[in-house]
Amino acid sequence: MRVPTALPLVLLTASVFAAGCDARVKNAEVQGDAHADLAREAFQRGDVRRALDEAQTAVSFDDSNARAHALATAALLSLCAGDEGTSSPDCRLDLAEKHAKKTLALDPTDRNARNTLGSVLLLEGGRGSDALDVLRPLTQDPAFASAHLAWANFGWAQLQVGKPVDAVDSLRRAVREPRFCVGWYRLAVAYEAAGKPREAEECVSRAVGEKLPECQTLQDAWRFRGELRVKQGKTHEARSDLETCERLAPHTASGRACAELRASLTPGPEGKAS
Numbered sequence: 001m002r003v004p005t006a007l008p009l010v011l012l013t014a015s016v017f018a019a020g021c022d023a024r025v026k027n028a029e030v031q032g033d034a035h036a037d038l039a040r041e042a043f044q045r046g047d048v049r050r051a052l053d054e055a056q057t058a059v060s061f062d063d064s065n066a067r068a069h070a071l072a073t074a075a076l077l078s079l080c081a082g083d084e085g086t087s088s089p090d091c092r093l094d095l096a097e098k099h100a101k102k103t104l105a106l107d108p109t110d111r112n113a114r115n116t117l118g119s120v121l122l123l124e125g126g127r128g129s130d131a132l133d134v135l136r137p138l139t140q141d142p143a144f145a146s147a148h149l150a151w152a153n154f155g156w157a158q159l160q161v162g163k164p165v166d167a168v169d170s171l172r173r174a175v176r177e178p179r180f181c182v183g184w185y186r187l188a189v190a191y192e193a194a195g196k197p198r199e200a201e202e203c204v205s206r207a208v209g210e211k212l213p214e215c216q217t218l219q220d221a222w223r224f225r226g227e228l229r230v231k232q233g234k235t236h237e238a239r240s241d242l243e244t245c246e247r248l249a250p251h252t253a254s255g256r257a258c259a260e261l262r263a264s265l266t267p268g269p270e271g272k273a274s
Contacts, residue, residue, distance in 0.1 A: 028061045028062050029061075029062050029065075031058075031061040031062070032058045032059070032061040032062030032065040032068060033058070033062075033065065033067075034058075035054045035055070035057045035058035035061065035068065036054070036055065036058040036065055036067050036068040036071060038050075038054040039051045039052075039053075039054035039055040039058060039068065039071040039072075039075070040067075040071060042054055043071060043074060043075060043078075048075050048078045048079060049075075049079075051071060051074075051075040052072060052075035052076060052079070054071075055068045055069075055071040055072035055075060055099075056068075056072055058071075059072065059099075059102075063102075064106060066102075066103050066106040066107050066110070066113075069099045069100075069102045069103040069106070070099070070100075070103045070113060070116070072095075072096075072099040073096050073099040073100045073103060073116055073120070074116075076091075076092055076093075076095055076096035076099065077096055077116075077119070077120070077123075079091055079092070080093065080096070080123065083249060083251045083252045084252075084253075085252065085253055086123055086125075087253075093120060093123055093124050096120045096123075097117070097120050097121065097124065100113065100116050100117040100120050101117060103116070103117075104117055111138060111141065111143075111144045111146075112146070114134060114135070114137065114138055115135070115138055115146070115149055115150055115153060117134050118131045118134045118135040118138075118150075118153045118154075118157070119153055121134060121157075122153060122156055122157060122160065125160075126160070127160075128156075128157040128158070128159070128160025128161040129157075129161055131153065131154075131156075131157040131160070132154065132157045132158070132161065135150055135153050135154045135157060136154070138150035138154075139151060139154050139170075147173075148173075148174045148175070148176060148177035148180050148183060149174075151170050151171065151173040151174035151183075152171060152174040152180070152182060152183045152186055154170045155167040155168075155169075155170030155171035155173075155174060155186060155187070155190060156171075156186055158170055158190075159186075159189065159190055159193060164190050164191075164193035164194040165194050167186075167190040167193070167194075168187065168190045168191060168194055171183060171186050171187035171190050172187065174186070174187070175187055175203075175206075179210050179212060179215075181206075181207040181208070181210050181212065181214060181215035181218055181221070182207070182214075182218065184203050184204065184206040184207035184221075185203070185204055185207040185218060185220065185221040185224065187203045188200040188201070188202075188203035188204035188207065188221070188224060188225075188228075189224065191203060192224075192228065197228060197231065197232065200228055201225065201228050201229070201232075204221050204224050204225045204228065205225065207221040208221050208222055208225065217248055219245055219248045219249055219252065219254045219255065220254050222241050222242075222244045222245035222248065222258070223241075223242070223245045223254045223257060223258050225238075225241045226238045226239075226241035226242040226245060226258060226261065226262075227261065229241060230261065230265070235265050238265070239262055239265055242258040242259075242261055242262040242265075243258075243262060245258035246258045246259045246262065
């Protein structure tokens with residue numbers, strides 16, 4: 001029986017096509033990794049916009065590159081941290097959420113990616129319930145080395161959904177890392193929301209009392225203590241806090257709010273505010 005001569009040609013064509021596909025996939029992965037490396041280098045030297053461009057180029061080559069999605073998320077969050085905060089036109093929390101979700105989808109075991117997604121949802125506002133669902137597994141995961149970060153975000157989410165007492169409990173777990181000034185600040189906010197201003201002032205004082213640059217420059221904490229002290233009639237001490245807040249970054253929303261509140265304080269005897 002004579003074997004059809006076309007069959008080997010069909011098989012050869014199919015194998016060549018498959019080899020070509022494999023080569024294109026491999027090239028896309030290589031290109032994705034190369035641009036992810038460029039994104040990381042740009043981010044490390046503080047060129048956030050270049051980092052974002054390179055990360056997005058990386059995922060355009062290879063959408064399964066989890067590292068590129070994580071770098072894109074980090075760059076976008078950095079653009080939301082400027083003087084205008086989340087109101088900046090450069091702050092695209094919708095894109096940050098998209099990249100954060102993709103990072104976690106590619107590796108559901110990535111604990112840092114899960115915590116970052118929770119942070120993005122909290123920044124968006126009104127997403128506290130969604131953030132709780134994302135973050136809850138981290139609070140129950142003894143293997144997560146940065147558990148204090150998870151508890152800080154979880155407590156912040158509880159505040160967003162109107163559960164300040166629960167938030168206090170969660171944030172007390174966060175400050176088991178004793179020099180975690182953001183955790184102390186958030187715990188102060190939770191205490192104030194729970195109707196405990198004395199405990200709130202003690203906690204925010206812990207936040208700005210740490211001799212670490214990230215604590216001394218925590219502008220929202222200085223603003224919060226200043227506002228607390230105004231409510232308690234401690235206007236002389238409040239003025240000092242508000243001046244520090246304004247000096248740190250006068251053009252941010254907190255800086256402007258501190259300047260406005262400080263200007264509203266009337267001078268008392270011997271030049272002291274009252």
